[in-house]
Amino acid sequence: MEVLKGRAWKVGHNIDTDLIIPARYLNRYDADFLASHCLEDIFPQLGQRINPGDILVAGRNFGCGSSREHAPVALKSVGFSCVIAESYARIFYRNAINIGLPVIVAPEAAQSINDQELLEVDPAGGLIRSLSSGRTYRGELLPPFMLEILDSGGLVPHVAGKVGRKCSK
Amino acid sequence: MGMTITEKILAAHAGKEWVSPGELINASLDLVLANDITGPMVVKEFEKIGVEKVFDRRKVVMIPDHFAPAKDIPSAQQCLEIREFSRVQGLEHYYEVGRNGIEHCFLPEQGLVVPGDVVIGADSHTCTYGALGAFSTGVGSTDLAVGMALGEIWFRVPESIKFVLYGKPKNRWVGGKDYILAIIGKIGVDGAQYKAMEFAGEAIEALSMDGRLTMANMAVEAGAKNGIIAPDEKTIEYVKVRAKRPWRVYTSDPDAAYAAVLEIDVTDLEPQVAFPHLPSNTKPVSASAGIKIDQVVIGSCTNGRWEDLVTAAHIIKGRKVHPEVRAIVIPGTQDIYLRAVREGLVETFIEAGAVVSTPTCGPCLGGYMGILAQGERAVSTTNRNFIGRMGHPDSEVYLAGPAVAAASAVLGRIASPEEVE
Numbered sequence: 001m002e003v004l005k006g007r008a009w010k011v012g013h014n015i016d017t018d019l020i021i022p023a024r025y026l027n028r029y030d031a032d033f034l035a036s037h038c039l040e041d042i043f044p045q046l047g048q049r050i051n052p053g054d055i056l057v058a059g060r061n062f063g064c065g066s067s068r069e070h071a072p073v074a075l076k077s078v079g080f081s082c083v084i085a086e087s088y089a090r091i092f093y094r095n096a097i098n099i100g101l102p103v104i105v106a107p108e109a110a111q112s113i114n115d116q117e118l119l120e121v122d123p124a125g126g127l128i129r130s131l132s133s134g135r136t137y138r139g140e141l142l143p144p145f146m147l148e149i150l151d152s153g154g155l156v157p158h159v160a161g162k163v164g165r166k167c168s169k
Numbered sequence: 170m171g172m173t174i175t176e177k178i179l180a181a182h183a184g185k186e187w188v189s190p191g192e193l194i195n196a197s198l199d200l201v202l203a204n205d206i207t208g209p210m211v212v213k214e215f216e217k218i219g220v221e222k223v224f225d226r227r228k229v230v231m232i233p234d235h236f237a238p239a240k241d242i243p244s245a246q247q248c249l250e251i252r253e254f255s256r257v258q259g260l261e262h263y264y265e266v267g268r269n270g271i272e273h274c275f276l277p278e279q280g281l282v283v284p285g286d287v288v289i290g291a292d293s294h295t296c297t298y299g300a301l302g303a304f305s306t307g308v309g310s311t312d313l314a315v316g317m318a319l320g321e322i323w324f325r326v327p328e329s330i331k332f333v334l335y336g337k338p339k340n341r342w343v344g345g346k347d348y349i350l351a352i353i354g355k356i357g358v359d360g361a362q363y364k365a366m367e368f369a370g371e372a373i374e375a376l377s378m379d380g381r382l383t384m385a386n387m388a389v390e391a392g393a394k395n396g397i398i399a400p401d402e403k404t405i406e407y408v409k410v411r412a413k414r415p416w417r418v419y420t421s422d423p424d425a426a427y428a429a430v431l432e433i434d435v436t437d438l439e440p441q442v443a444f445p446h447l448p449s450n451t452k453p454v455s456a457s458a459g460i461k462i463d464q465v466v467i468g469s470c471t472n473g474r475w476e477d478l479v480t481a482a483h484i485i486k487g488r489k490v491h492p493e494v495r496a497i498v499i500p501g502t503q504d505i506y507l508r509a510v511r512e513g514l515v516e517t518f519i520e521a522g523a524v525v526s527t528p529t530c531g532p533c534l535g536g537y538m539g540i541l542a543q544g545e546r547a548v549s550t551t552n553r554n555f556i557g558r559m560g561h562p563d564s565e566v567y568l569a570g571p572a573v574a575a576a577s578a579v580l581g582r583i584a585s586p587e588e589v590e
Contacts (some may be wrong), residue, residue: 014447016555016556018535018555018556019555026236027247044224060359064359067291067292068297068309087362089359094312095308143193148543156214156218159218161317163219
């Protein structure tokens, strides 16, 4: 899995999936539409301000609430390459891995990194380096089977490779 | 060392004698469920996997309930997608508008979930069915699509926290919603993260099935993987007239291991109110009184059941909804709705000046049927009071049980039921 590089966008604790993608937009599920409303009540017009590859840095219990997979889809489509948080709500965590968005548990990094710091992240090794501060953080390592899912590009291509015809993606 | 009820159900579905917390297992699925919001994404992912048919057409449930009856053209399109998929796949359990209800009210009512099941649903409140003694949890659309294709899913066996509720509430209006809000207030919105919440004790034994379903429903608001209550006579009474399949009762061993055991005395518990913007911001109603409100919603997968409507109707009967308040009552299923018509509850609500809607999740997630404008406040029997949950990002939601909601509707401010009696 490749090393990711981008600027930090910092949010607080208990960022719920209604904030990530409000239910008023759940009458559609195409990724570009969801991206255009991602986190809009926190960062209006995020899509026009983000650089592809940027990294979301969050506090505790990130992604709590609804099971809507629209949330990680929106984060990935708007341009985030991964999420670093102190902890995650469990459904969001599974969903993110399943759609191929790396999510890293790294309490120290999540607490110390400031908004807009330039980061380099190696999801497979759980390493986070701030090129702005020079500090290095170690996140929790993902279990091998989750890394395999991420490497396949998500759960469906992973499973399709085993049971179905070749996945179109 | 024994096992908890959650561990036993998971072990049985993984073909193992024994599982312990932290272990990764593949569990077979008794039922998988999706709705009109998550379902279209499930279908899209399912079609990419490359299997032709779902693993068992009798074990897949699809219900349009969130934005149904369709609130706009895109929603109608989403409902159409799951309807078409269900038809093509020959699903036995597709339930159309007019013959369904809010999924987590409908499935237990219709006996589609039974004790001992393992159930996944592409909806976070799938944990509701733990009240029947099933292991039941919410997942995303991709997990559901894969579960629907393979008939199994991986789980990390959760640690369990046991909540022992004892005593008898002095306040007659205290119910399941107040118990679960008090618990979430105590442990926080991530207090049971990744864990099983097991509810037990004499106060749970005394609680109705409707009250138990409300409690298990909100386990996810404490971050839990599942909420669960061991079946007792009440459960079996409820299940035996409904079940479409045989069931199996599991209970925790006396020497089962728990991550924590919390004992909670409910004797002096007051009705609870969760203030914006987290379900854990709870206060007793006596410390909440006086906050002026614009809307009341009584319904949802949390509190749209028969007993909830009876409680609300009892308080509202012969009174009027406050002139500056809109009260919206949403029976959880068509059966509950019909009973409410036959037994005069609908008349009570309408005479009081409330709206009675067909079953839908609608306003709970800010979909439709009662969206809040900027600066408005609602008391709601639903499950989440996040920023913008029921409408404008500058609106506020106060969560409560049906008794407080009904009293607040009458008085136009957050109020305790005693104030109207």
